[in-house]
Amino acid sequence: MDLRFTEEEIAFRDEARRFFREDVPEAIRRKVLEGRHLAKDEIVRSQRILNARGWAAPHWPREWGGQGWTPVQTYLFQDEMQQAGVPAPLPFNVSMVGPVIAEFGSEAQKRRFLPRAANLDDWWCQGFSEPGAGSDLASLRTKAVLDGEHWVIDGQKTWTTLAQHADWIFCLCRTDPSVKKQEGISFILVDMRTPGITVRPIQTIDGGREVNEVFFDNVRVPRENLVGEVNRGWDYAKFLLGNERTGIARVGTSKARLRRIRELAGLELRGGRPLIEDRRFREKLAAVEIELKALEMTQLRVVADERGRARGKPNPASSILKLKGSQLQQATTELLLDVVGPHAMPLAAQDEGAGRNEPGIGPEYAAVAAPTYFNWRKISIYGGSNEIQRNIVAKAILGF
Amino acid sequence: MDFDLSGDQRLLKESVDRLIADRYGFEARRGFMAEPEGWSRANWARFAEQGLLGLPFSEEAGGFGGGAVEIALVMEAFGRGLVVEPYLSTVLLAGRLLEEAGEAALVGRIAAGELLAAVAHVERHSGWNLGDVATRAAPDGDGWRLSGTKSVVLHGDSAEQLLVTARTADAQRDRDGIGVFLVAADAPGVARRGAATQDGQRAAEIHFAKTPARQVAFAGDALATLERVRDQVIAALCAEAVGVMAKMHAITVDYLKTRKQFGRAIGEFQVLQHRAVDMYVALEQARSMALYATLMAGEADARARAAAISAAKVQIGRSGRHIGQEAVQLHGGIAMTMEYKLGHYFKRMTMIEEMFGNADEHLERVATAESIL
Known part of the structure; x- marks a missing residue:
């Protein structure tokens, strides 16, 4: 040891x-x-x-x-x-579509897409969630029907992160509505310039334009853009989601944020003294640091254990990393709010949420505190919500 | 970076796990507690035979040279069994202090199972601060005489030798002027009152009235040595707590799978599954920090070591309270009874939370130290 x-x-x-x-x-x-x-x-x-x-x-x-x-x-x-x-x-390129193409794609797909995905010559986005298919992803309804040498796609995807930048989208589409819902889904690659695709931005509560709705209306996609076998898309999606492993805890991100919080707490005064010298604040900070240290150790245990594991077979404990890692990332955003206090209130100048072109007031670092807090609520929702993670642990580890 | 056990460590773990599984069932434990001293001399002899009593001591002192990892393996198993014998007090506290003082003969007797010893450091108003000492030591010829009262001396009622902290100089809360004194439990002026503790163990209140004592000498500062040994004991206690928590979690999950209400196992209800998962997360976080404490227990930099140990104790305290309360709640009424095992784990966990500094006290230590990250 x-x-x-x-x-x-x-x-x-x-x-x-x-x-x-x-x-x-x-x-x-x-x-x-x-x-x-x-x-x-x-x-x-x-x-x-x-x-x-x-x-x-x-x-x-x-x-x-x-x-x-x-x-x-x-x-x-x-x-x-x-x-x-x-x-x-870009996780859609290197952690999601890349590994799926490398594992299940044709040689032609690998040659065509992988080098460009690595170099971000193609920007990929993820066409999974739909208005009626969130945590219950397998109930998705966007359909693809084979018509000669083309798949014809109709339907709607949502929460599509950074689709406004994307050149390509990898979609889960219903290709057989007559079988069990997981068994009638295929994984199809779609060029975002194809006629019939409309991207509509969704403004999020932090004022940002990060996610979109993507509409498919009679979109014709070459037959060879199917990845792997028809109706096996659910397996590929599970492989994709299992690929994100230890990085998901984002311990390094939280460490960097806590360093930033310490730095800013040295600039903000309370009662004429830097906040960082305030005992109550230091204890709140220490409490988060302790949980983060514990998570780092948990992550190292998973890393040590991975040495003996097959690729694509994640340690069930990685669900803990997502659960706790998301909670701690969110806790750091709360600390940042505490640091800046009332200066969290004004909208930043560049914030699109204002709907007007006004200069911001107060320090710039304070203006990001509230939007970050609002935005990071997503972390416990996306990629399998924390409730879904609990279902996974309940089943896979506790044997319920 | 690796968390694998060595071959010897695996053997030790197997043998201690087997010992607990074979000999430390719930009913058997009741029997040990009913013995005159509140624990089993036969078990103590067995521990000596298996080398557990000499485990942490150097080979020169008659021990086996085990480190924090070996001790953690033993303590985690002891946590699962809710062991009531005076291992922590005699071996990990008194034994290690005696070893630090170069008292090889006494250490050898502890390792052989021939000597019980306890450390008397808590006073009525000291909290867990080792430097808050009102008991006085006055010079008397070649030796000393102690006067004062010590409280909650772990297994102080059965100990034959007592290591007592006392002041030779300075004010009650000064870091200087503290010594450690060896007193025979039957020395003149010693009055002891033993009591059962909430977790089925034993403790004593001990009065000293001009009791003759011999000062033990450390290479460095006595208080710094006490604090180092205390930090090692906390690391061991964290490992014990992990055994206790793991058991509470396992018992609860089993119960959820078997207890039927509304025509089905209550574990089929998602709300209960999710609570069991949150207990599991708290357990794994605690396990990680106990491991961290174990691997930092020997750290030479006293400040880094203290911050790491305190961080672990905070996590153990928080996880322990969460898991204990949820384990009782998810069981319902049965967990409120003395006849069911769960409550006994809950009680031990609760006492561990209050031993050697609770979560609040250790959080303050972490908050005032350099960042642990």
Whole structure:
């Protein structure tokens, strides 16, 4: 038993740390650490820098640029990336559609899509949720019907993150309505420029334009854009969701945020003294740090245990990482609100929610506190809500 | 970074787990508690035979050179069994302090199961602050005489030797002027009153009236040594707590699967499943922090060690309370009875929460220290 990393692991960590801090522009990292939104070109630029180093999709199969890292290396890489404020390579590309194509796609699909996905030449979005299919995803109704050499898609997707930037969307479509709902779903790749696709933005409570509705009206997609076998889409979707493992706890992100909170609590005064010297505040901060330390240890236990596990077979404990990790990320946003106090109130100048073109008032760092708090409520909802995670633990671990 | 047990550690774990599974059933434990001292001499002899009593001591002192990991393995098993023998008080507290003081002969006797010892440090108004000492030591020839009263001395009623904290100088809450003194339990001027504790163990109140004592000497500062040993004991206690919590969780999940109401097992209700899951999350977080405490117990940097140990104790306290209360609630009335096992785990957990500093006290320590992240 040993908490220490090996010399090789430490060398790897230091190399990743140096790379993130020296090669990824500080302006981009600063925006992430300060909780501001990135523009599309900043996300693309950052991912291309990683890809040039071979680090945009290190977990992919070796022949498609994967690095063959150990679970510990993957952990260190993600932790350093999150702590440095480097935006994660677009998850729809590298954690979702990429691994599915690499595992189940045709050779032609792999050659056509994987290198472009890694380099963010194609921006992918995820066509899973529908107005009537959220936690009960398998009840989705968007249908695809084969007509000669084309699939014809009709229906609606929703909560489609950053669809406004997307070149491609990977969709779960109903291809057989006559069988059990999980057995009539297919996984289809759709070019966003295809006629019949309409993207409508949804404004979220933080004032942001992050998610969209995507409408499909008689959209004709070449037959070869089906991934794997027809009606096996549910299996691929489960594979995709199981792929996100230890990074999901986002311990590094929470660490960086707590560092930022400490820094800002040194600037904000209460009773003429920096808030960071206030005993009650320090205890609240310490309570979150303790839970985060515990989660980091839980994550390391999962990482250590992964060494002996088959790919695509996640440790059931990773559900704990999502559950607790989301709660802690949200707790950090509450602390940030506490730090800025009344200065959380004014809308930021650039905030689209204002609906008017006014300069903001107060420090800029205070203006992001409330939107971040509002926005991050999503973390316990998306990717399988925390209630769904509890169902998974109840079944898979506790045997209910 | 690895959390695998070595071959020897696995063997130790297997043998202790087997010992508890074979000999420490719920009914058997009742029998041990009914013995004159409130615990079983036969078990104590068995522990000695299996090498558990010498586990943490160096080989020169007659021990087996076990570290925090070995101790944690034993304590987690003891938590599952709700062991009532004076292992923590005699071996982990008194034994380790004696070892720090170079008292190899006494340590050897503890390892052999021939000596019971206890550490008397809590006073009526000290809380868990080891540096808050009103008991006085006055020089008397080559030795000392102690006067004062110690409270909640763990297994202080059966101990043959007592290690007592007392002041040779300075004011009640000064960090300086504290010594540790060895007193025979039958020395003149010692008056003891033993009492059962809420968790089925034993403790004593002990008065000293000009009691002759011998000061034990440490290489460094006595209080710093006491605090280091205390931190190691907290790490061990965290491991015990994990055993207690894991058992409460397992018993509760079993119960939910078998108890029928409204024509079905109550575990089919999602609201109860989700509460069992939240208990599980709290258990795994506690397990992680107990492991952290174990791996940090030997840390040379006293401040980093103390912050880590305190962080673990906060997590154990919070998780323990959550799991204990939920375990009782999800059982319903049966958990309120002495005849059912769950309540006994709940009671032990509750006492662990109050031992060596509760969650609030340790949270304050973490809050005033450098960040643990």
